[in-house]
Amino acid sequence: MKNIYIVAQEFHTAGNCGALARVMKNFNCNNLVFLNPKCDYLSKEAMDRATHAKDVLKNAIVIDKFEDVLKKFDYVVGTTAMIGTDYNIPRLPITPETFAKKLTNKTYAIIIGREGEGMSNEEIKKCDFSVTVPSSKEYPVMNVSHAAAIILYELFKHSKEEAISDKITYASLKDKEVLLKLINDAIQKMDFNDDFRRRTQKIVWKRVVGKAMLTKREVYSLCGFFQKIK
Numbered sequence: 331m332k333n334i335y336i337v338a339q340e341f342h343t344a345g346n347c348g349a350l351a352r353v354m355k356n357f358n359c360n361n362l363v364f365l366n367p368k369c370d371y372l373s374k375e376a377m378d379r380a381t382h383a384k385d386v387l388k389n390a391i392v393i394d395k396f397e398d399v400l401k402k403f404d405y406v407v408g409t410t411a412m413i414g415t416d417y418n419i420p421r422l423p424i425t426p427e428t429f430a431k432k433l434t435n436k437t438y439a440i441i442i443g444r445e446g447e448g449m450s451n452e453e454i455k456k457c458d459f460s461v462t463v464p465s466s467k468e469y470p471v472m473n474v475s476h477a478a479a480i481i482l483y484e485l486f487k488h489s490k491e492e493a494i495s496d497k498i499t500y501a502s503l504k505d506k507e508v509l510l511k512l513i514n515d516a517i518q519k520m521d522f523n524d525d526f527r528r529r530t531q532k533i534v535w536k537r538v539v540g541k542a543m544l545t546k547r548e549v550y551s552l553c554g555f556f557q558k559i560k
Contacts, residue, residue: 331489336478337399337441339449340368346368346445347387348379349373349475355383357482362390363439366400400456404503405540408449408457409477411470423462424541426484432543433488434500440481442474455533458506458540499546506539509549512556513539519559544548 336354341347347369350364364371370420371387377447380387393399400406411425441457443449450472454460463480470478501509514534522528544552 331359331482331485332361333358333435333437334359334482334485335363335403335437335439336482337363337365337393337439338367338474339365339396339441340444341371341474342445343447344369344371344373344376344407345379346474348381348383349473350442350478351376351380351383351390353385353479353482354386355380356479357486359482359486360386362386363399364390364392365396365441367392370472383461384420388524399439399441401503404501404506405438405458406456407438407440408454408460409441409443409481410448410454410460410462411465411472413485422461422537426461426463426481427552429481430484430488431460432541433485434498434543436444436500436502441470442477445474446471446559459522459537501544501549505546505549506544509553509556510536510539512553516556516559539551 336359338347338350341350341364347364347367348371354360354362370376371390376387379386379533393402407429408423440461441449441453443453461481463477465472514532517528517531517535520528520531522531542548
């Protein structure tokens with residue numbers, strides 16, 4: 331799965347770094363990114379936990395800022411155990427299976443949130459969409475490597491099927507940015523009772539574009555439509 335990158339966000343525990351690398355290796359995913367790491371991911375503890383996935387740790391890249399992740403990949407996917415109502419748009423995730431069925435040939439960064447804390451609302455809001463692993467309401471929070479294993483399992487399972495998406499050109503990060511700018515410009519021209527409703531519209535459209543996995547041709551058509559809105 332060359333187009334899948336796992337982003338370990340501010341991990342404090344070296345053992346979890348190694349466990350995550352091992353899980354990634356299990357599902358043929360070797361692209362590990364450490365976002366502002368808080369521990370030595372090359373320590374003996376990490377290497378011991380990684381067992382035969384030491385190369386995943388050794389080849390990992392480090393990114394210092396969350397915003398730099400947003401600029402680097404076509405799609406940035408948040409993960410969350412905290413699910414909101416349909417009024418809490420950023421906290422309306424899809425399941426790993428649904429995500430896997432939508433997967434295209436573009437690059438995806440899947441952010442595995444901080445150990446114990448997860449991702450903030452603001453971070454989730456900046457992602458294209460978010461994914462959650464269905465679990466018990468009594469204890470929904472999973473270990474970071476366990477959550478990654480379930481997500482990667484679904485992605486790996488679907489990646490073994492015939493890659494129909496290889497024949498289709500999907501929207502890139504730049505394509506989405508152009509479309510969302512047109513949408514946001516159109517929203518700015520519309521009358522709303524207050525700025526909260528205007529911001530909500532922008533969030534909804536960002537989620538719709540992110541989850542839709544639009545083709546480049548579809549983006550061109552939508553851009554043409556929103557350009558006609560005066």
